Amino acid sequence: xxxxxxxxxxxxKLDDPxxxxxxxxxxxxxxxxxxPDSVVADLGSGTGFFTDEVAPHVGTLYAVDVQEVMHDFxxxxxxxxxxxxxxxxxxxxxxxxxHLDAAFSTMTYHEFAxxxxxxxxxxxxxxxxxxxxxxxxxxxxxxxxxxxDERFGLGDAVSALESVGFRVSHAETRRETFxxxxxx
Numbered sequence: 001x002x003x004x005x006x007x008x009x010x011x012x013k014l015d016d017p018x019x020x021x022x023x024x025x026x027x028x029x030x031x032x033x034x035x036p037d038s039v040v041a042d043l044g045s046g047t048g049f050f051t052d053e054v055a056p057h058v059g060t061l062y063a064v065d066v067q068e069v070m071h072d073f074x075x076x077x078x079x080x081x082x083x084x085x086x087x088x089x090x091x092x093x094x095x096x097x098x099h100l101d102a103a104f105s106t107m108t109y110h111e112f113a114x115x116x117x118x119x120x121x122x123x124x125x126x127x128x129x130x131x132x133x134x135x136x137x138x139x140x141x142x143x144x145x146x147x148x149d150e151r152f153g154l155g156d157a158v159s160a161l162e163s164v165g166f167r168v169s170h171a172e173t174r175r176e177t178f179x180x181x182x183x184x
Contacts (some may be wrong), residue, residue, distance in 0.1 A: 022144075022177050023106055023134040025053040031104075031132045031170065031181045034058050038101040041124070043090050044108025048074040048083070054104070055080040062086045062100075064093070066112075090117040098126035107177075109135035110151055113160060122164040125184045131166060133157055133180045140176035154178040 028050065034040055037059040042051045045063035047070060055061045063079070064086045065071060071085045079085075088094055090112040103125055105112075125131060136145035138153040145151070152160075154173045157180045161168060166182035 022174075023050075023179070025050075027179075028104060028106070028132065028134070029054065029057060031179070032102045032130055034102055039099060041086075041093070041095075041100050041103040043103055043105040043121075044111055045074070046070050046108075047077065048079055050104070050106045051083060052080065055082045058082060060084060062095075064088055064090070091120050093120050093124045095124040097123055098129075100125045100129055102130040102132070104132040104134075106134050107136060107145065109133045109157065110146060113152060113157070115160075115163075118160050118164045122166065122184060127184055129184050131161065131182045131184070133161075133182075134177055136176060137173055137178040139173055139178075144176050154180060 032054065034057055036057065039060045040054060040058045041062040041064050042054065043064050045051045045065045048063055051061060051063045059082065061083050063071065063074060063083050066089045068087045071087060086094060091114060103121060121131060136151045138148060138151045142148045154171055157178065158168050158171050161180065161182045166184055168180060168182045170179065170181035172179045
């Protein structure tokens with residue numbers, strides 16, 4: 001499986017509006033179920049494409065990325081006031097226990113989905129909190145996204161999240177991607 005980081009030389013590709021064909025702002029917000037005072041983390045925020053879509057609807061949105069250069073790109077284009085930059089791996093989130101109301105990963109799960117990262121996510125998300133994962137599926141054609149051997153299947157994601165204490169409330173495979181919504 002994957003566990004690579006996105007090539008920062010291709011960062012401009014992350015701001016392509018065509019990405020909405022894989023998940024829209026409305027769908028992401030609907031699955032997150034956030035309130036105006038929610039504390040949320042975008043796991044693998046990159047240049048902030050989906051962060052920008054969620055930020056106006058929450059109190060604090062942590063843009064979490066392992067590559068500081070991605071934060072530099074995001075800062076250059078301008079981030080909403082509710083966004084705080086966090087340079088960290090998902091396996092070592094700098095949040096207190098139960099700090100997050102929600103977290104989401106859009107096309108980055110394959111970059112961090114280890115047992116340690118998922119356990120850390122379960123630690124940081126409060127009981128009743130939500131995690132939304134939209135990622136490239138092994139059942140896809142491979143025309144978009146990473147190579148098939150770097151992807152996970154929906155069943156893999158469901159099992160991994162359930163193994164650390166999440167309860168999956170929605171799971172769906174699509175043409176190139178899957179959606180998995182889980183609650184702690």
